[in-house]
Amino acid sequence: MIVGGIFGLKVAEVSFMPKWRLHNKIASEVGIPEDLATKVNCIIDIEGIHDGREIPKVLLNDARKSYEIGGYDGLRAFFLHHILDRFAQKLLGEAYREVWDKTPRSEKYILKTTLNDANDWINSLKGFEHIGKAKEALGEVTAYIEREYKKVMASIVSEFGDEKI
Secondary structure (H helix, E strand, C coil): CEEECCCCEEECCCCCCCCHHHHHHHHHHHCCCHHHHHHHHHHHHHHCCCCHHHCHHHHHHHHHHHHHHHHHHHHHHHHHHHHHHHHHHHHHHHHHHHHCCCCCCCHHHHHHHHHHHHHHHHHCCCCCCCHHHHHHHHHHHHHHHHHHHHHHHHHHHHHHCCCCC
8 A cells, every 4th residue: 555645545556436425425515415315326326337427428318317316406416426526536646646756736726627527527418408407506516616625625535544545
């Protein structure tokens, strides 16, 4: 095991994603019912291709399913799930940068690039019947993340702080 990164994360040869417990905790803070967050987590992580946000057809299908089961809140849970997973990926990337003797980038960089990625996901939802609601839901979730990013990052890091990552 190698320890590295600006957050002292333990880096191993595996990737990680936040557990549903953390997704649900933050969803509750945003005002999304926990049972709905769990259903959306299942759509994203189990029903189809795990975290298929890089495949437009999968992202669109998962957005539709999330909207079908939860309407606007389903879309908020959908975007929150993907943003938290992307945050975790970027935090791990920064831990690897230090292992490779590269200067880790700042928390603000991680925040900015995560939110840029999230805004790009909207482009993958072309043809989504509720695109206006999706944009609004994403805006609400990103506003929360911008406001609370230090707390969100700390939650992700503390979840993995005592585990191999």
